Each structure stands twice: as C-alpha cells, then as structure tokens.
Amino acid sequence: MPVGSKVAATLLIAGSIALSACASKAPKQLPPEPGPATTSETTQSGPIPGSQADFVAFTQGSDTIYFDTDRYNIDSADAAALQAQAQWLLRYPQKRATLEGHCDERGTRDYNLALGERRANAAKNYLASLGVEPGRLTTISYGKERPLALGSDESAWARNRRAVTVTID
C-alpha cells in the first residue's frame, strides 16, 4: 500500500472523529476482534495486502460504526468510517464482505435481531452509495447475542450498538 494514501486516510478519519465527537457515541479505540471469523495476522512485516488484517489496519479501527439507542442512521462519524472501508473495498474489487449488525443488551431478543438487520443494511447501503457493488456485501444480524463490551452501563451499551464490516479472506 502506498504510504502516502494510508497517512491521508488516517488523517481524514481522525479529523472527522474530532469534528463529530458526541457523548452518545463510543470511543473510537481499536475494538477487540469482532468474531471467530476474524483473524489477526499482524506480523512484523505487516498484513498481507487484501486480507482482513490489512482491511483492519487500513481502516484504523473504523471497521466498526456505532449507533444511538434504537437508531440505525449513518451520522458523520459513521460516514467517515464507511468511506475508509469503501476506499479499501474499491481497491480490492474481488473481495467480499459481511456486515454484522449488533445491539446492546437492553432490548428484547426478537426486536434486536430485526434492529441488527437494519443497522447492517444501513452500513451496506451506504457502502453501495459509495460505489461498492452491493452483490459483494452480505448482512447478518446477531441482535444482542454477541456483545463486545461486557459491562452493563451506558458506555458498554454504546460500544455494542454497532455494525462491523468483516472482509472474507
């Protein structure tokens, strides 16, 4: 990957995070791996170009976008993250990706499955609007079944209301 473009993307994301800082949104720290489908292959020589590890490194943690309670709209921070994702996906047009929709624990099970679908589709539609072929993107909802943050407080719930893009190696 050209060093210059990576730095530019990083700066772009950092800038939009600063502009859109919002109390209800989760901190943009690098989250733990979203699921068993994800592997972390970072080595000293760097991730293999086009791999999921490369995608995670390229998007600098912006493989995940966050939502307010019961909401599924794409705000400016989400848009910046999805733009970084789209940039990578357009660079590797043969790669497919799954968009995982998740909810916090403070809702009922069936509704959260539906809400997770909404969130995953909101992310998918935004990527499609940026030129990513929709046929490359699949969605899956895990409802509240796979929390990332384990506490029962506002900050944990904010980190769990998310859509995670996982590329398929």
Add this chain to the structure above:
Amino acid sequence: MTARFFALLSAASLAALSVPLAGQVATPPPSPAAPGQPAAGEEDGLTGTVSDEAQWQDLGIAITSFATDQDVPTQTNAGSTAALGRSLADVISGDLRNNGLFKPSGPGGLPQPAYAQVQAPDYPTWAARSAEMLVQGYVRANGDGQLTIGCYLYDVALQQQLARAGWVVPPAEWRRAAHKCADMVYSRLSGESPFFDSRIAYIAETGPKDRRMKRLAVMDSDGANHRYLTSGQATALTPRYSPDYKSILYLSYLNGNPRIYVYDLATDRQRLITESRNPTFAPRWSPDGKWILYSMAIAGNTDIYKISSAGGGQPQRLTDSPGIDVGGSFSPDGSRIVFESDRSGSQQIYVMGADGSNQQRISFFGGRSATPEWSPRGDQIAFTHIAGDLRIAVTSPGGGGMRYLTDSWQDEAPTWSPNGRIIQFFRTEKNSGKTSIWQVDLTGRNERRLQTPVDGSDPAWGPIRP
C-alpha cells in the same frame, strides 16, 4: 364408585399400549372458563378473575405416600413400588407447594396409610392433625411391566371423597401420573384448569457473556426429565413447542445465518420452515398447530408472515409497514394476532385479524412494549414493558388494566401456563449477563425461580398433555 373407577382403569389398560398415558379423571373438575375460549367481556378488566384472595390457597392439604399392594421392583428411577409411592407423593406435594398455590404437608412426617385405607381414610386421625384435605393413592406393578396409579382427594371435615382418578403408565412416565394427580387436586379445589402435566422448551446457556453457548432444551413443568436437543455449536434461540408436543420451532444459526427450523422430536431431525435467502426469526404456532407465524427481514425491513406448518405452502405476508413488525401471538380462537411494531417510532403492541386486517395499536403505557403473548384463556396479554428496566406486565386485549407483575433489572419474554394462571419469563443479571427462568402468578406475589441444570432463557410453556 369402586366399580366405575376400576371399569375405567381396565379400559385404560387396553388403551395404554398405544397411548402414552391413558386414563380418565373420574370426576371432571368444574371449570368456569373452558380453556381455549376467550372469556366473555374481555374489555371489562378481568382482574376480578385473578385468583387473588382465594380462600382455597390456605387449605391444609395432607399428601401421603401412595400405598402398594405388594412391594416389588419397578423399572422406574424411583425404585420399588413402595419407594415409588413415596416419590409420587413428593412430586404431587412439590407441584402444589412450589407454585405458591397451596401449603401442603407431607409426605414426610405424616402417617402412611395402608393399601386398604386408600379408599377408606382414617378421618379422625387427619381431623386431629388439622388437615382439611387429604390426598391418598396407590401404585401397583402390573404383570406387563406397566404401572397402575390411583389418586384420591378427600374432604376431611365432610368425610367425603371429592375426586378420584387412575392411570396406567409405562414406568418411564410415572411422573406424569403424579402431575395428573396434582392437576386433579388443583382443579377440584380451585375450579381452574389443570397445568402441571405439561412441558417447557427453553434455551440452556453456558459460558462467558461474549461467547455464550445457547442450546435448545426441554423439561417437564417441574424441571424433571430434562434433555438437551442441540449441541451448542450453533446458537439456538426462541423455541416454541407445537400444540401436539411433536415438534419445536426455533431459531438456529446453523450454517451461519439465522433461520427458523422445525425440530421433530420423534426423529431428532429438523427442516427449514421456508427456503429463503433472508433471515427468518421469532417463530410462533397457531393454537391448532396448522400455521406458523414468523418474521423475515428483507433489505433491513422486518415484516410478519404466515405459512402452513405442513410445509410446501406459499407464505402470506401479514404486515407491510416500513417499520419493524415482529413476533406475534394468536388469540386462543385463532382469529386475531397480537404483535409488536415500531411503526409509531418505538416498539408498541398491536392487534390485527389473523389475515393481517385491522391493525390497531393497543399499548399506550409510556415507554416501549414488546413480546406480547396472548393468554390461553383469551382475557389477558402478557408482555415486556421497557422503561429503563425491562419488566413483565399484563393488559387486556383492548389495552386496558395494565399491571406490572415483576420489578427487576431485566425480565423479558413471558410465556403462559396452559391454564393462563402463571407466567414464566427469563431474568438477566446486570453485568454478568447470567440468565435464569422464573415464574410469577397473576397476582405478582408468588414469584419463584425454576431450577435448571445451567442458565436458562426464552422459556416456552406447552399446553396440557392429553
């Protein structure tokens, strides 16, 4: 009376091989509202029918070890016929006590009636012990390996038999005879429909919060005869027993994607209810078992569909709002469906015809209202009310008389006992995410936890067994 009773028993013996639990209640209990029929005047706020201050709850009931004519080995896990007699009484006593319905005594600490006394109680002894009601019975091993179990209820003050019943059961089903006996006692004394002889499907949970293993499991209404149906490799959620107990609808992430399957209990095989590239979830049966309700998301929009349970039919779409329409529960007569939708901006409860007509919101309680379940009696809808905490509540089908039944951090997903008197739900513990199954009666006062081998969620109570 003896002739009639044993005439019934011998008829039952003939039928026992083809019917898992044959037999008859010799004295049908009075039932003010037949199950499966909506009570009249359901808009009137039927809190008056809730067994709130009923006198019968304070009745002193003595439950004695069942006698046997001959102490011989049985193929039950309880042991010989004498040991089984004690176990039968334990199960009956547990049923009546654990649900907060009665305060029974025995069998421990009580005199043990002889076989000859089962039909001729020693009334003065029981009157001296201040017992108002007396349950006696017997167990006999039949030549063919089956068991004959008789159950008698006496009014000690009146020195009168109130009810009796007998069953011929295979050894593996001896607990069902005890539940049938407890049902007979409960029905005769309360005037309510029976519910003990029923089963529960639920999700057994183990493991840390972010990697919970969720397995489909089933058990009797008292937690006995527990069995896991899935291995846990694929996450299982939201089971529902079919009305005939032959199969279970549930959601599985088998093959990675959430889909509804029908699990056949006789063959341990399962099939998809509908071939679809879209996720399907929140499965429900119609009361007659002929229809399956389910929710399906297409491009992020979830609607409710109906499909024949026989398989192969075309699904019928019942809702078409751009919001999330999900779940659903039929009225007992099958004519209406209560479901949840966020078309107004937040989760609320709506009622519609079984064909999707006349969709009307009924929940105006503030906060959000979710997971509605229509009572088998038709007079109440149980649901999860969300206003910060999640609590179990009931309302009339018209949205009147809303009452909370629980007050905890997170209680959700109510399911009704077969007679519409008790509600089970699951409770999630703050931070740890540990889950447990609880039940509460309609007064909200008698709340207790069901013991399960591991954590439990998504209980689904099946109907009374035939």
